Amino acid sequence: MNVLLLIISILLYASFGWQSLFYVFFSIITTFVAAKHLKGNNKKLVLIATIIINLAILIFMKVVPFTKLSILAPLGISYYTLQIISYLVDVYKNKYEPEEKLFNFTLYIMYIPHLFIGPISRYDDMKKTLLEKRKITANNIFDGLLRVGWGLIKKFVIAGRAAIIISSISGNEEYGGAYALLAMIIYSINIYADFSGGIDIVIGISKMLGIDLKENFNSPYYSESFKEFWRKWHISLSSWLKDYVYIPLGGNRCSTFRKNINLLITFLVSGLWHGVNYIIWGILNGIFVMFGDKFKTKSKILNRLVTFILISFLWSFFIWPDQTTSLKMMASVFTNFNYSEVATQILNLGLTIADWIIFAIFTLILFIFDGNKEKILPKLQNSKMETKTILIGTMCLIVLVLGIYGIGFNVSNFIYSKF
């Protein structure tokens, strides 16, 4: 069955551009061979050489858009490069033995659902669930479908609508001030619904195949500080950065000053990983994580609200095409008070009144669900198959009728797959 899975993965991957296969296979083979030689005296040299080679490819692909070269970055390169590094470092540290079979290692990297948008899985986790014996059960299929349905709703019903607003605001340079603020807040919802929706689909499909992937989000917008946010947002990336950048740098076990520098470097790497356009975003996040805790108040709600708004502001770097425009737009919120104009123009941003209402309702559902996950999820898991079928059917209908897709709409690309 895993053979089939790998064949499907490779075929699907090739369908997005067979040239990319060259890069992936190159990285897989170098890493696989290198890991087997991570012993003896040349250990360090092998490790560093392999990491640098793979990082060099990644960095090269990240700067390609700024050059005149027309090379298409291999899909998922940001994700599999991180997996490769974590694997190499873990083998180096003798955390686990290197994989014996090239087939297994290839499947770990190329397992198609997580290759595009993560989560960035660790080899030891995947070994247990992907490479060892697993079973496809009716229960898993139902739970998986539920998860996929929920992901599709987030992606097509919520994020699809948000994306329309964002593109009509960011597409017009004159839209500053309150428009910019609106865009930032809507974008917070957009990127969360889009990205976590995508992850839900990945986790759901994996679940159906009997593979348990790690969660990548844990109600991030309920965070009371940036520190907490980064523990709950894109968890697989944050924990990767923690394990392979922050801790090797010295982590918490040194002076406060050094600790803060480490933090800053970690977030700089995070920014760079997203692309060279996100350096300021990374640094600002680092600064907020450093000092955020000092400004915490006693009110939970206030903390959450302030954190949410600050995060929204930082998403600016993802909305507008370059850092200067983003900074300008952030400033315009405080200089350009056109709130009344926005209120009258709200129906001219691409959504009808019905669309706004649907958007609001489902966003509300999303936040209520996130806030009460602990209560809802166990109930859902233990509910009858009949109930699950009804839920799945309802979700399908909601996506089909209320989703944004088809002629006239084109939002089928997941935001996070471009990194």
Place this chain on the structure above:
Amino acid sequence: MKKSSIIVIAIIIVVVIAIAAYFLLNNKEESNQQASNNSTSVTQEENNTTAIKLEYEGKDMTPGAVFSREIFGQEQSYSEVPSCAGQGTDKVYNYGSYEITAYQDGEEEKIYSVYFIDDQITTTEGVKISDDKSVMLEKYGESYEQTGNQYTYKSGNVLLAFIVENDFITSITYSLVIE
């Protein structure tokens, strides 16, 4: 500590290279941008003379421009051309020597196309119906697209089409590209 120190050094090197690369490239890009800005402003200046525009008797008749009777005066004849199953109506104004087809854009009417009826009207560059094909080539150059005996020049979203029969221009039409 020793193991990790190597990793630290490796990562720092990579980061430094990346940052250096970024600023290098960014500068380059900026200078590129400046260069291209300069060049676009130059080409724009050039374009002001070569971009396809239609001015006749002091009126801007370039497709996409606003149309109103206040500007163009009373037409000689007016026709509305509906399409079947009511999918939109063209408004056609005939001014003797030329015919303007307009479309509704919100509150305003805008020019969709201008068709030359006789040789009383000339293009901004002075080409008219009955001129020799060589006049067209002289004024507009060789960068046309040819389909049959029709020669089309495109600039921005405006098309200028000449039909040439026996080396004489027999039809001139300006129209808007709709995408």
Place this chain on the structure above:
Amino acid sequence: MRKLRIIIIIIFFIILFMFFTRLLSPKYATSLVEGSMISQYYDESKDHEVVFIGDCEVYANFSPMVMFEEKGIKAYIRGSSQQLIWQSYYILEETLKYEKPKVVVFNVNSMRYAEPVSEEYNRLTIDYMKWSKQKVDIIKASMTEDENIWYYIFPLLRYHSRYDKLTKEDFEYLFKRKDNTFNGFLVNKNVKPVENLPVKKRLASYQFEDICYEYLDKITKLCKDNSIELVLIKAPSVYPYWYDEYDEQIKQYAEKNDIDYYNLKNNVEEIGIDYSTDTYDGGLHLNLNGATKLSKFFANILAENYNLTDFSGDKLYNQKLQEYKEFIK
């Protein structure tokens, strides 16, 4: 037991899906009625001796009921808005599955269109066709760039975003169809005289595209193979201009293939069309008045030349005629 319950739930959702498909699809009952014409044919008695195919120039200009009254002809018009020539071909193919008329009349206006004008027009013709090989072919031949066949197989995928554009019509005609035509003739009583027309523009090329000829050949062959008499016509519209160069090509084609071609524009005086009273949109289509005159004229041509049966005594058709007369009063 559990399995059964789950299957029942799934069936319930499939029904719900079908319900939403129906609810959100355009009904073409009171607005854009041109979209319901194609499907009305399926419920008709299939004993027509004359079948018309073509664009609006057939369904607006020819009244089968008048032809029946005049010469006892049983005719049906399988026209639709902006029916492209390949659509006409597949609709003819589909028609021949149900019946074998003696004469097929094709209006050649669509020879000038080598590609779809817009997705919406295609929808008017295709949406309510019954599923058949012809429907698959017609979709494949007509699809525009952004479409794929799933939009036709599951119309919900195409029309789902109509949820906030539903009108009374969508609920009123949820489970029923409104027949708007009399044997395919769409009655329009308005009068808008021909006044000014745009100038007759010179074209870069008057030659019909290869693809149009290809389908014209196919129509010709299909009729020959079924020993049906194919008749080409050009309805007497004054606009869009039917250039002499166009006319010449069809004449040559008809001669070469031994087909009759009537450019009815040449008979306007004989027919008695008065363009100040007989058109509803300034010369593109005839109104009821004009169509009645034209149908009488053309019924005589058909009766004289094509050996048609006189069905004057037919009960059903006489009843239809009464309804028609009632409607046009």
